[in-house]
Amino acid sequence: MADTLADTETLTGPAPTAAPDFAGYSCPLPLRDHPRVVMGHGGGGALSAELVAHLFAPAFGNPLLNGLADSTVVELGGARLAFSTDSYVVRPLFFPGGSIGDLAVNGTVNDLAMSGARPAYLSCGFILEEGVETAVVARVADAIGAAARTAGVQIATGDTKVVEAGHGDGIYLNTAGIGLVPAGVDIRPQRAAPGDVVIVSGEIGLHGVAIMSVREGLEFGVEIESDCAALGGLVDTMLAVTPDLHVLRDPTRGGLGAALNEIASAAGVGVEIRERAVPVPAAVANACAVLGLDPMYVANEGKLVAFVPREHADAVLAAMRSHPLGARAAVIGECVPDHPGMVVARTALGGTRVVDLPMGEQLPRIC
Amino acid sequence: MKYLEEFQNPELARGLLADIRATVTRPWALMEVCGGQTHTIIRHGIDQLLPDEVELIHGPGCPVCVTPLEVIDKALEIAARPGVIFCSFGDMLRVPGTDRDLFRVRGEGGDVRVVYSPLDALRIAEQNPQREVVFFGIGFETTAPPNAMAVHQARKRGIRNFSMLVSHVRVPPAIDAIMNSPDCRVQGFLAAGHVCSVMGTGEYPELAERHRVPIVVTGFEPLDILEGIRLTVRQLERGEHTVENAYARAVRPEGNPAARDMLEDVFEVADRAWRGIGVIPASGWRLSERYRDHDAEYRFDVHSIATCEPARCRSGEVLQGLIKPHQCEAFGADCTPRTPLGATMVSSEGACAAYYLYRRLGTPAAPREASPVG
Structure with missing residues (x-):
């Protein structure tokens, strides 16, 4: 223990104790109770979910809203x-x-x-x-x-x-x-089932980074364009292979990470993805590295993620790749019976991490 | 990007892991100092790939987490005043003070803006001469030089409506305090590479010698972390305790002299309170006397704000590796990533949050909250 700690004059904080008090270490906690709306309520993450579950759903009170699609x-x-x-x-x-x-x-x-x-x-x-x-x-x-x-x-x-x-x-x-909705088509998050193959229709993160690049006045050296596009044609192409697609979702706010979490949660299944298989353009990866963001949570406006029964996966993937909006479609993982409600990513190094639902707005980290 | 993908190469990572496995013969506890390093470790699952003998203790190197409650309350008080434009790095907005956070101040009508550089805040001050523009200058030695530059420029160019609320902290006194703690288990440090890219490595040999602890300057990509661990373990196995630089592509022994001169000019060393830890002598910086005109604490007279920090969680013990996160009574019950009680549960960088998520893998999942419609 350093003797000098005991009699130091403080300039910024409470009176010093004999030694740094690690046992009392406590740290900032995000506020849970919001008497007023904050930006995070619109961020597509946990705060948005709370607003819907605790305020809107009880007020509207009908089973149609429970579908969460x-x-x-x-x-x-x-x-x-x-x-x-x-x-x-x-x-x-x-x-x-x-x-x-x-x-x-x-x-x-x-x-x-x-x-x-x-x-x-x-x-x-x-x-x-x-x-x-x-x-x-x-x-x-x-x-x-x-x-x-x-x-x-x-x-x-x-x-x-x-x-x-x-x-x-x-x-x-x-x-x-x-x-x-064509006859025989029943696509909703609850239908995700273990064994389903998870396919994403192309490179992720473009819209969010494009918006940030102009909104925040950031120059990345490369112009990044939003992927904004209508996906009806791509879905038609997929349905032509089989009407039995289980889940489709466009990962907008909250990105691919939030979309996969919502599906896992709605269907009570686990999702496992291989991080290296997720198509992230170099420009998006670089921008995210600079800003301290995770491409998994960055918004898309012209991509979809599909849960497809294994027996149809190859044909659906091929069909997607034949369409201009699905040219870079890729299998990124699968639906599993383990860890229901959770999305787990296998990292490039072979470790795993949980891809959690983001809390609210994604904020650039300081370091 | 150059130097990004190259330092995530799985084959090279396997080689470094094999080397660590071949070197280690008994248990060692290493602390990575910086929150950015913790982030990489968790993000890439590096802790799961290490041999059981190598334990990583996540240090108090997250500037958001260690900024004291009192300073947050001062920020909230200033940000809420009419006529003020309060500028901050993004992740400070969610950090709660005694009864609210900056998001809520904004929700209540305060003009709170996220900027990516203090120089952006300076530009806002130039564009809004009738408003008071305040930048929240927090962080370690890494964010200090640009903050110093902003204040220096404000003074030089006579931008009188710009001021800074400063709460800077320094790494070496924190390492010293950790090693002086009676229950300290840390046997080796991965020093924060970017801090050293500014300050150089000159502050560390004395610490390594006095505490007989290896200190390896380490970068932030997966291969950097593994190389830092490899060198630290090698020293420990050999009974050595020197300062090594495993981040030579960014860190020179003398650091960045121009940045250090700027720091010297604008700041002076001061005692600082670390949130939840207490005051560590000479562990921070404040604006020096001649820049007082740009010191928001004086301009807004918020000196009288004093707070009392609640000690509600045991993350201090977790930080020292004295208990595992799940041994805390609140873990997983009152304290989750959605309802954190302490620093280590706040973000994916924290030991408790990481432990919570991975432990849940082996147990039935907790009920999830409803997802949003549409």
Whole structure:
């Protein structure tokens, strides 16, 4: 024990004890009880899940919401319809590889496609901030129109509201969509089963890094473009091989890590992935290394992860690779009966780690 | 990226592991000092690949975790004031003070911004001359030079509305304090490579000699960590205790003289409280007298804020390797990664969080919380 510790004058803290008190070591704890909404409630992680489970689900109280899928399949007049809605508050409005308009169409189209539905009609609501240039609104509207045509959907209804200057971020969008689910198709997270092969449709992390590169003014030396795209065509190609796909999910907020956790949790199965098999572009890996982020938790807007019965896996993978949006599809792991509800990654060195559900927003680490 | 993939090569890793296995003959307890190293170890599962004889104790080298509650409360108080733009590195926003965190201050209307460099905060100050811009300057010797540069530039360019709330800590006094702790089990250190890239290695021979403990300057990629462990174990097996540099591609013996000059100019050594550990003499930096105009503690007069830290968990004992995480009564019950009581459960870098996750692999899974819709 150092004698000097006992009589040192303190400048910043409480009176010194005889020696550093490791036994009393306690450290910052994230607050659990939030009287007010914090950003993490929208981050797609554990805080978002809590908000849904403890606030929205009890208030809405109906079994349709328990499905926890990207879209809900409802029966109406003998038809099976997938139904979904999403709001878009991205900043900046235009980014490498797309815009808020592309996101608003593709995001909702993809949510429908993840139920195996053929997306058909979208609604589109604009919340405009007073003072935003009409030319900017026009650019966004054009992007919406073009994206809808590419995705093969029509904007069937819409709405416009204007809020006072300072009460919005230029343009917020909301879209909702419906699509028909073909007979014999039953795709939802609960159907993941041990033995399923886990396939990702391409390189992960592009959208999140593209947004960060412009939002934070970071230069990586390489322009990284968002992967924003409508996945309906790719899903059609996969369904042509077999209608018996078990799960589809587009790993947006929270990335591949959150998507796999949600599936493992919904189906009560374990997921094992081989880290080296996950396609991460060098530019994304480098940006994440600099920022202290994990590509597994970075957002995608044009990728899907599929749980496919083993007997169909090779054919589905081949079909995906024949489609432009699945050219770099890869088997990344499998569904297992062990450790239900957990996602485990085998690292390149041969160790394992648990890929946990992120808490809220991913924050760059200091060191 | 150059120097990233090359230092994750599985074949080379197997070679280093085989060498460690061939060298080790009895149990050794090593401490990696830096949180970044802990992150790599857990992220790549390195601890699972080592022979049983090599135990890694995760040191208090996470700047977020060791920043004292009092400083967090001062930050919250300043950030909540009207007219202030409070800038911080991202991962400080989630760290709770006595009754809230920076996220919540922002939720309540405070202007709290995440920046990637203190110079970004300086730019914000230039662009908003009518506002007070405060940067939260925390961290080890690694983040200190850019923070010093920001204050230096502010003074030189007369950016009067820029100030910094400083709570810097230094590694060597912490190593000394750990070795002086009566129950210390640490037999060798992996020193923090990036700290040494700034400060050099000159501070360590005296520590190695006095405590008869090997200190190996170690980098952050998997191969760096394994090489650091290999050299430390080799020294221990030979009964040596010298300072070795296993991170020569980044660390020169003299460090970075320009950065050290900048530190010398802007900061002065001060006693610092480490969260949960207590005050360690001469273990930190504060702004020196002539930069007081840019010292947020003086500008906002938050000296009177004093806090009392609750001792609610046993992570201090975990840090010294005195108990294993699951031997703590709160482990897995009151204390989980979602509801952490202490530093070591807060992030994937902490020993308790890692232990919690891996132990769950061998036990029935705890019930999971519901997932979000859509």
